[in-house]
Amino acid sequence: MNIAPFELERYFAKYEFSTKYLLSCSDCEPLHLQELLKMADTETLKLWNNLKLAYTESSGHPLLKEEIAKLYTTIIPDELNVMVPEEAIFIAMNCILEKGDHVVASFPGYQSLYEIANAMGCEISKWQPNFTNGWKFDVEKLKSLLRPNTKLLVINFPHNPSGATVSKAEFYEIIELCRQNNTLLFSDEMYRFLEYSADNRLPSASDLYENAISLFGMSKSFALPGLRIGWLSSKNKKLMNKIGAFKDYTTICNNAPGEILSIIALQNKHKILDRNLKLISENLQLLDSFFANYKNLFEWHKPLAGPISFPKLTTNIHIDEFCKILVTEYETMLLPSSVYGFQGKFFRIGFARKDLNEGLIQLESFVNRHTFD
Template identity: 30%
Template sequence: MVKIELFEVDHWILSQSSDIKHNLAHSYCLPKSLSDVQQQAGSSETGTDVFSPVLSKALDYGPMKGSEALRSKISHLYSSESSSSFSTEKIITTPGASLANFVVLFALVGPGDHVIVQYPTYQQLYAVPASIGADVSLWKSSQEENWKLDMEELEKLIRPNTKMIIINNPQNPTGAIISKQTLEQIVQTARKHSITVFSDEVYRPLFHTVSPVDPEYPPPILSMGYDNTIATSSLSKAYSLAGLRIGWIASHNPKVIDLCVNVRSYALITASQVDEHLASFVLGPPVRQLIEGNQTLTKENLNIVQSFIDKNRSICEWARPEGGPIGFIRFVRSGRPVDDVILCTQLLEKKGLLLVPGRKCFGDGINFSGYVRLGFGGDTEDLIGGLGALQSFLDHDFREIPVYPGAADKY
């Protein structure tokens, strides 16, 4: 029987879902309606017109790899950031990025394989390979180094049976980004050892510190000139449309695509034709305004959180996020990390504020004590309200939160 770890972040949010007044546990940008998307695109059309092409369409199974229209829009996203065109044959769709990740890992990794995973990161990216018999090495980073990756450490982790290097760019939960130079070094190392590079890019292109004209702007992994690269993404995070269950897998390697199509067939056969049609609309003319709006929102909200941290710098700190709508904040007392699980539990009970404890949800119960993940991609007034509740707790109740006795020195 295959056994897989409890998915801690989802379990935490589900188990703490009562009496929430302020939800800053989310990891996506402010959800949009289709009408919102049209308005951002400057359209005066009603939302009904978006549905018109599918109202009379027989809802049979869709194409096995996904609709041609949607895959064409996705291919344009990659072609626009590359020196060459990107064929639709290199793309398959899935209901969200989580399933895309699962399909990739199930299709390409197995017993006897070794994978290296950027850490901290989304639990799925290391728990799934471990559950199917692979050996997993964590490529660790720390706040003290601004969550930057050490290339010498990567070389030390590589074994003769290393099958895959897994990265998350921008990174969940820290908001750190992997620069173009570091991506080039990762690809160079992978090419030397014939290792596949798999990049979860669900938060692209939501960057706060760089723009496409900057030399270190992180390109998609597929534009790095190495065929053994895989990218996954979706509309859930940077595009504000988690309710459209659409994600995708993309790779230059046709064998990778074929293997993923086979696993995908076991899991779902095809994606929803309705969702794919709506996703195709979103990735058309509205997409630029949608991303620009979310970049503006997250940058403004990021500054609000930074002001909060500056005000409370004796008890909380972070490496300022460079991308995505999330940050990883460490709470300390007398320089020692507090028990983040107790902190988050008390915040919900006393203030109705939901946050995500780092040690429990990203540190296997050991690492990242004192850290909490905070989402700042939502409504600005909601963020201000949540930070107000947090400030009240810090002023009146924080002294009751114990220091975590088993805190790892590095984290």
């Protein structure tokens, strides 16, 4: 497969571990190992202390799958396959698509959600949101992109990078569009449970539609990206069997420590989610204050969910140049919209880390010391 470079990941590879302040992290403040182990009950702590570093069950530890199933209303453990989140996208796309298929994908987005299909020779139509008083995905626009032969619709709510989501009514309408058109649905739900109001929380697509496959994992909502544990859920047994067989050619099975630590985290999911939402809420207040002070430079609309947003730079400087000066002279990283292949002066800012204020101080120093038209 001749696939294009993953621009976002190449950007992070260049700056993530050499830059002092990261203002574009998409995950929540990662938990420390000892912090997580303190949450373990007697049974799971025993699993951890007696852990043998052997091969694990291909589709995931049975106890882990039981805990994952509790995140859904109808999904059962047999309808889950545990794997690295990026691997899950790669395998699903390869099991669903063939050259020439038509795919509709929300855009901008995590590049693999559409680039793998593009590399396979599929035709991609991009469902782009409007930026008017915040980001908004219009279902009517989606309808105009769907065709009778559309093989797959790829969605991501809460959305990376904008923080946008759709209403429950709109979500059900999307499901029904797929059902009527016999279109498979891939739903990236990596930020589920990070809605600021439970009223804005969407059900999992895999709970609602037999030809939906949902992606979730420990990296974002549960603040454990280093575990490299995610999963796919679907009631489409034929597709899940195909995915299981394909996985034999990738990782085969998961890392044993990550599975046990994930069990501990999911058994304490409410504690972890409350911790992350509290940090997001506090940091949103910092961002509201910062952007209120610099209305002449930025257009900011608080999102409805997640730890990231996609504000607009309103000065004449190119967004790439703005971010380059910030990272090289102020050791502070923002992601320019160009890494998403998206036009316009937008940038991704993350706000679920404890050192957000330190990064904002550097950003403030930058904009105060430079003259912008």
